[in-house]
Amino acid sequence: MSTSTKQPAYTLVFDPTPGGENYTSAELQKALESGSDSEKVSAMKHILVMMLDGNPLPELLMHIIRFVMPSKDKELKKLLYFYWEIVPKMDKDGKLRHEMILVCNAIQHDLQHPNEYIRGNTLRFLNKLQEPELLEQMVPSVLKALDYRHAYVRKYAILAVFSIYNVSEHLIPDAKEIINVFLQNETDPICKRNAFIALSALDREKTLEYLEENISGIEGVDPLLQAVFVEFIRKDASNTPALKGQYIDLLVELLNATTYDEVVFESSLALTVLTSDSSILSTCVGKLTDLADRVSDNNVKLIVLDRVQDINAANPGALEEKTLDILRLLNAEDVDVRSKALDIALDLVSSRNADDVVQLLKKELQVTVANSEKENAMKYRQLLIQTIRSIAIKFSEMASSVISLLLEFIGELNSVATCGVISFIKDVIEKYPNQRSDILAQLIGSLDNIKSAKGYRGALWIMGEYSESSAEIETSWKHIRSSIGEVPIVQSEMKKLSKDNEDENNDEDTPAKPTGPVILPDGTYATESAFGVEDAPKKVSESDRDARPPLRRFILDGDFYTAAILASTIIKLVLKFDKTSKDVHVMNALKAEGLLILVSIIRAGQSSLVEKKIDEDSTDRLLTAISVLMDENNPSEKSSVRDLLDVAFVEATRSSFKNQIILSKRANLRRSVKDIVKNAEPIEKVVAFRQFSAAETGLVEKDTIEEDLELAINGSANDFSAKQLSSKLKKIVPLTGFSDPVYAEAYITNNQFDVVLDVLMVNQTKDTLKNLHVQFATLGDLKIIDNPPSTNVVPHGFHRITITVKVSSADTGVIFGNIIYDGAHGEDSKYVILNDVHIDIMDYIKPSVTNDESFRTMWNEFEWENKISVKSDLPSLHAYLDELVKGTNMGVLTPTESLGEDDCRFLSCNLYARSSFGEDALANLCIEKDPNTHQVVGYVRIRSKGQGLALSLGDRVALIAKQSNKIHLTRV
The missing domain is CATH 3.30.310.10 (TATA-Binding Protein)
Structure with a gap:
């Protein structure tokens, strides 16, 4: 609803035959006139659905009065009151229809019925009537029902008094006194709740008096009444700031005394609206956290955590001491609840509690490793690692301890989590230069446990970029050499395979195949080539594969992108060692060993030992690295060429990563500035002095809860203005042509989960079109949920129907159909084919x-x-x-x-x-x-x-x- 005028809210009725057959008025009249009670119930359901679709069916009113109203069937009587809600009660001149006199008599009889449930249902129906002419005759019976012995009748009677007074004050001029007396004398909690709601809306002074009388024992009041007390206090405090201090003290007392979840929730939200005192907010969040921890419903947990997040957003820095309390919700099984708790805790972490939070998350991480078989364990572990990373980036003093913690578990992590850890190490090692040597040593010590090739590539990049001294370069080189294993790769693997075959043959007592040098016909020895091992067995057991060093395992599995990154790392280490050390022997050894490794990788990639052959891009990268290492031996090389190599391999990637860090820092600053601006108060804001609060009668504070309700009901003013400004003509789609017997066009309205087609049809002939109806069908994830009835359209007359289409996914959908009407003089039905309507997924x-x-x-x-x-x-x-x-x-x-x-x-x-x-x-x-x-x-x-x-x-x-x-x- 986008308008501010309040429309009556009708009861929703289940459609018994969605998309099924239509019923004419004559068929419905016959079912009501001669059918049994079950048939009348079915007919009434069809009538209600057709009326809610926009067809008023005025010709059925007398049949319902004659054949349905006298029935004593309970279900039929209930449907009858649904019918009285929506039936047009006024004629064209705006006067009450004469048939309503009979309806009034029937309602009065039900108000005096001996069955209390019929009385209560009738009183509930009176709350939806807006016609003073009808309500005037009901007032005596309603007032009499206030003293009825059953609370079920009294709880609706007091609401009926309130509703009648709102419709027309002169019908019950003393309604305030009646409600006040009823509230004082009533003992049933539900009746007292309804009476208090009515009194608070009509008479504030009497409501305050009643509240003062019950303040002393408010903790013993029924929870239903406590909840409406809280709602009244919140609204009244926003309108009268002079009483806010007393109201806050009362709510704090109620919050500490109550044991009811609903009252705890409402009181906490009311306090967060009324005050920004950090101690009170901390108490509220503690109560909300206990509530979320206590209930078992995950939806309730998420709702409570959303409210806690809103409180923190509106009052930054006030909930810091509640960080560990919020993390208690990590014991929930639902990953969404855990994720929400981690997000809130991350916003609350400061230098004072960061160490405690990390220790708690470390314990949770250990639990996930122990219970890795549980559902969503990997996802939860990834969330924990992301949170620990974010905390460590905020507080540099924790970086080294966090890195050692994450590297302990890196062998248990999947590829995404491992990449996250390596990415975090890259950020820390760039931001904090004084910790680089320690971090690099910890990383190299843990690389043998990494199972993810993507994560290992990131680690190789770190070694190539941040190995600065000759000792660090040699340490990184030793790891690379041990991770490659025995080289050349092809020969060592073939030797191992042949040894395994020999062991198998010896076990089977079969003669071993002679080994040794092969002499060719020309008397020369044959040389072994990687291309000559096509028939070598390629299957390796899982245990042998896992026992291989990481780089050797990745290369033999066919991951040559990692080999290309290794080539760049080798060049970086060689170039840096040339600058930091003058030891020519070690330098030459590094170059020679690097060449051996790279050539061995290329030959392995061209052999049948690998899972898949090496690709051209990786081959080019490896050959480029080989040529760079070979050119290093050229003493006549110009210094400018060597400078270009340094720029390409040493400086360019580091500068790019620095720029990336700077951009992410700017983005974080922008987000923090937005949060500060959102919560900042303008310099010209009025300062409220408590001593002068009595004089500030015009100062009314915002009630954020009421604003949220208003926004949910009416939408924002911007949305409404945008809808008004956008031309409706753009959304009108012609369904037929101007030369067709029936011209039809549709105005399309897109809601969140459905599409509404408002179809206007015009009879362009000189004849009455009988039994005209529209049939729609769909393609895609669409479903027609309305079935408009057939009707007769006079010459050049208009007929309007509304079709609702359920949308279940953002997929291309098409709506098509045709218009059908009876031909003249017993001719067959005639059809008008409609144009297709395409749903815009945008x-x-x-x-x-x-x-x-x-x-x-x-x-x-x-x-x-x-x-x-x-x-x-x-x-x-x-x-x-x-x-x-x-x-x-x-x-x-x-x-x-x-x-x-x-x-x-x-x-x-x-x-x-x-x-x-x-x-x-x-x-x-x-x-x-x-x-x-x-x-x-x-x-x-x-x-x-x-x-x-x-x-x-x-x-x-x-x-x-x-x-x-x-x-x-x-x-x-």
Whole structure:
């Protein structure tokens, strides 16, 4: 609802036959007139659904009065009151319909019925009536029901008094006194609650008097009454700041005394609205944390944690001492609850409690390693590592201890978690130069346990960049040499395989195959080549494979990208050793050993020993490294060439990483500045003095809870103005042509999970179209949930229907159908085919943000990929990126500083979006400016969990190319 006027809220009725058959008015009249009670119940349900769909069915009113109203069936009577809610009670002139007199008599009889449930149901119905003419006759019976012996009747009677007074004050002029007396004398807690709600809305002074009378024993009051006390206090304190101090003390007392979860929750939220005192907020958060820890429902835990997060956002720094209390929720089984608790704790960590938090997280990490078989254990472990990393980056004094902690578990981590640890080490070793040697030594000592090739590549980069002294270089080189194992790789592996074969043959008592040098026919010895071992056995047991050193295992498994990174690391170590040491013998030994390792890797990649052959890119990288090492032996080499090598291999990558660190620091500063600005108070804000609070009658503070409720009901003013400003004509789709017998058009409204089609049909003939109805069907993840009834349309008449379509995913959907009506003089039915309506998925896709690790994880997990070629005439790469973002509603994850200048020739970036249904959409854009044609060329790769979203976004990308390549006519 986007308007401020309050509309009556009708009861929802279940449709017994969604998408089923239609019933005409004659059939419904017959069912009501001669059917049994069960048939009447079914007919009433159909009538209610048809009326809620917009068909008032005025011709059925007398049949319902005659044949349904006298029935004593309880279900039928309940449906009858649903019918009285929605039936039009006024005629065209705005006067009460004459038939309503009979309805009034029936309602009065039910108000005096001996069954208390019928009385209570009737009184509840009176709360929904807005017609004073009807309510006037009910007042005596309602007042009499206030003294009824059953509380079920009294609780609705007091609300009926309140409702009637709101509709028209002169019907019950003394309603305030009646409600006050009822509240004083009543003993049932539900009745007292309803009476207090009514009294607080009508008479503030009487409400305050009643509250003062019950303050002394408020902890013994029923929880229902305590909850409405809290609501009244919160609203009244916001409107009258003079009493705020007393109200706060009362709420604190109630919070400490109550044992009811609902009252604890409401009192805590009320206090956070009324005060920003850190001690009171800390008490509230402690109570909320206990509540979340005590309840078993994960949804309740998440709601409470959301409120705690809001409190912390509004009062930064006030909840620091509650960090460990919030981390108690890590004992929950649900990963979402744990993730939320870790996010809140990360915001609350300071230098005073950082060590305690890390120790607690260390224990949790040890538990996840011990219980690694549990569901979501790996995901939870990754969350813990991310949190520990973030804490250590904030506080440098903890970096070394955290690194040693994470390196202890690095052998138990999966690839994503291992990469996260290595990435964290890269950040720390760059930010804190005085700790580099210790961190490097710890890293080298733990590398043998790393099982992830991606993580090992990051470690190789760290060794190549931060091994500064000759001792560190030699230590890194020793590890590389031991991690490669025996070289040459091919010969050593063949020797091991032949030895294994010999052992097997000896075990089977078979003659061993003679070994030794092979003499060729020309008398020369044959040399062993990597290409001659095609028939060697390639299968190796899992235990032997795991026993290999890391680099040797990665190379024999076919991961030659790691070998390419190793080649760059060897060059960096050699270049740095040349600068730091004058020991020529060691230098030559490093070069020779590096050449042996690189050549051995190339030969292994070309043999049949590896899982897959070496690729061309890796071969080029290795050959380039070999040529660099060979050129190092050239004494006539110019110093400028050597400087270029230093720039390419030593300085460039380090400077790029420094820039990346600076950009991330700027982004963090921007986020922190936004938080500060959001919570900062303007300098011209009015200062409230407690001593002068009585004079500040015009000062009304904001009630954030009421604002949230208003926002949920009415939406924001910006949304409403945007809807008003946008032309509705753009969303009108013609369904038929102007020459068709029936012209139809639809106004499409997109909600969060459904699409509403407001269809207007015009009879363009001179005949009455009988039994005209519309049949719709869908393609895709759409479902028609309305079935409009048939009707007769007079010549040149209008007919309007509303169709609701359920949307379950952000997939391409099509709605199609036809209009059917009876022909004249017994002819067959005639059809008018409707145009297809295509659902725009962009209404359900919103740009979103995620971190690099989550993006890579989802990119590896999602199985559907749509690769679209890009060929556009747009003037620049950034112009195409802007069109892509506008056309797909995706957010750019790559920082703006990394996208290059406006006139750059190459551009690569990641994009991310999330649908209203929780579906993730990833995209990678790689484009360049063709120097010959000056066109933007490249690829867009889209990945998602489902096929539909990837295809739909691919269509949008293709549409961008079509629109940008249109020929624009300048003159004729």
